[in-house]
Amino acid sequence: QQQVKQSPQSLIVQKGGISIINCAYENTAFDYFPWYQQFPGKGPALLIAIRPDVSEKKEGRFTISFNKSAKQFSLHIMDSQPGDSATYFCAASIGGYQKVTFGTGTKLQVIP
Amino acid sequence: DARVTQTPRHKVTEMGQEVTMRCQPILGHNTVFWYRQTMMQGLELLAYFRNRAPLDDSGMPKDRFSAEMPDATLATLKIQPSEPRDSAVYFCASGASGTGVETQYFGPGTRLLVL
Numbered sequence: 102q103q104q105v106k107q108s109p110q111s112l113i114v115q116k117g118g119i120s121i122i123n124c125a126y127e128n129t130a131f132d133y134f135p136w137y138q139q140f141p142g143k144g145p146a147l148l149i150a151i152r153p154d155v156s157e158k159k160e161g162r163f164t165i166s167f168n169k170s171a172k173q174f175s176l177h178i179m180d181s182q183p184g185d186s187a188t189y190f191c192a193a194s195i196g197g198y199q200k201v202t203f204g205t206g207t208k209l210q211v212i213p
Numbered sequence: 214d215a216r217v218t219q220t221p222r223h224k225v226t227e228m229g230q231e232v233t234m235r236c237q238p239i240l241g242h243n244t245v246f247w248y249r250q251t252m253m254q255g256l257e258l259l260a261y262f263r264n265r266a267p268l269d270d271s272g273m274p275k276d277r278f279s280a281e282m283p284d285a286t287l288a289t290l291k292i293q294p295s296e297p298r299d300s301a302v303y304f305c306a307s308g309a310s311g312t313g314v315e316t317q318y319f320g321p322g323t324r325l326l327v328l
Contacts (some may be wrong), residue, residue, distance in 0.1 A: 133315060144217075144304050144319030155307070190256060200269055201246075201317070203256040 105193050107204030114211050120178035122207045124191035128170065131193040136165065136176050137203075139188045148189070149176070181211045215239045217307050217320035231293040234323045235284055236305030245288045247280055247315060248304040262288065263310055292300045295327045297301075323324075 106125045108156040114120045124134075135150035151174065152160045156164045164177040177186055191204040218237045226232055238245050246261040260270035263283040273280065277299075279291045292299055302324050306317040 135315075137319075142321075144306070144322055146319065147316045149316070200258060200261070202258075205255045 102159045104203050105191060105204045107191050107207060109159060110205070111208045112174075112210070114178075114181045114209065116181065116183060116211055116213050118177075118181050118211075120181045120185065120209055120211070122176045122189055122191070122209070123173065124175065124193075124204050125173045126173075126193050128195075129172070130195050131202075132196065134165070134167065134174050135192050135193045135194075135201075136163075137192065139190065156191060161201070178209075181209075183211045183213060185209060186211050215317050217305055219303075219305050219320040219323050221323060222321060224326045225328065226295055227328050228296055229294040230327075231291065232299075232327075233326060234290045234299055234303055234305075234325075236288040236290070236307075236320060238288065238305070240244070240286070240306030241296045242307035242309050242318070243285075244283060244308045246291050246306040246308075247288070248306065248319075249252045250322070251301045252306060259272055259303075275301075292325075293318040295328045297327075300327050 104127055107125050119208045136148045137145035138148045139145040149160050149163050151167050153169050156167050162179045186207045188208045190206050192201050194201040220235045244263045247255045247259040249259055259273040260280040261268055262282050282288045302322045304319050304322045306319045308317045
């Protein structure tokens, strides 16, 4: 079973704080790990993605940390803002455009 | 501003009726995905196509669901007959396989309610 386990299910963070969402996978054949952001009433949109040949990728306030040996990866949102309030999905696939398995999602609320 | 379009945006129907959802992928994209999103199951991949050929539809209930790409600008997802458990948001996504850019661009979704 190709599963991606995501936690926590929901997260409340104060403005300016760090939001951390964790994911774990089982299939070692996964080689592409994107994170998607979804606002209410909208489709998911790619936020940032990483391949297992690097341990960290940073884009602005968003950082993915990847631990290949532990089969875990996480999203860190630095200086969290109310506009970051959304549902975040981690995902994994083999070969990028092949079958994508999504995590269960984390609903993030950033309070002023 | 290229984007994936989906119609209808909302659909309310009665159990047993046929439902057809349409998706127009971004021009030039050769890979199309259909997803279903529910509170209980999250985002599930139903089927996907590359260059209009179905690559995987293992996530789709075969007895009532069917997905096709009549041409490069149109993908359809049909449910016949529909059941209340099919109530969900159905997303189409497209991408340009082979370009080195692996982003899937999602449409706004079709919110389906089967009574």
